[in-house]
Amino acid sequence: MTTLDDIINRRMSTRAFEPRPVGRENIVALAEAARAAPSACNSQTWRFIAVTDSVTIERLCREAMRPVIPNKWLVQAPLVMVGCSQLDVIANRIGARVTGIEYYRIDLGIAMEHMVLKATELGLGTCWIGWFSTKKVRRILDIPGRIRVSALLAVGYPRREVARKRSRKPLDQILFAEKWGRPFK
């Protein structure tokens, strides 16, 4: 039986894909995994655009990436999930004004990571993309001004030989006990 730990440990960012479509059923499975995510006040502000058209993906890659990390590999991705948010009045406008917390971004992050883990279970590779111009993505995909765009997710069958496991900070640097900075023993 595959455990959640197996899936978490198997996941790594994939930046090279086989030229094979992801398939409609898999796209729906990813969206269902996202749909099951929690959200502030159950506001479910996430919206996704599944982009599979190679011409559009090429435009995203060529026109909407930023310099220095131009994400050129994106052009090979058979699917790009575009993570958007349609803000809710109570949780996202009133709540965020009171607390200063942008709940919609937390919500979208959780939902998209559900997608990532589901994709891993299905044998698909993924890579988050945050280094892009929201303005240009908006223009290419006709996203209205009231909708926020926060992340893209490249999805596809990985060319395994290219991926490699990245290191992580040790637990004592990220986990404290009871108060900030107190070691967790």
Ligand SMILES: Cc1cc2nc3c(=O)[nH]c(=O)nc-3n(C[C@H](O)[C@H](O)[C@H](O)COP(=O)(O)O)c2cc1C
């Ligand atoms: C919000 C976010 C934005 C990211 N943006 C990019 C990006 O623009 N380009 C890229 O190649 N990787 C991007 N990544 C992937 C990270 O570089 C990667 O997760 C990190 O190096 C750890 O490697 P791993 O995912 O293989 O464990 C992003 C990841 C996150 C969570």
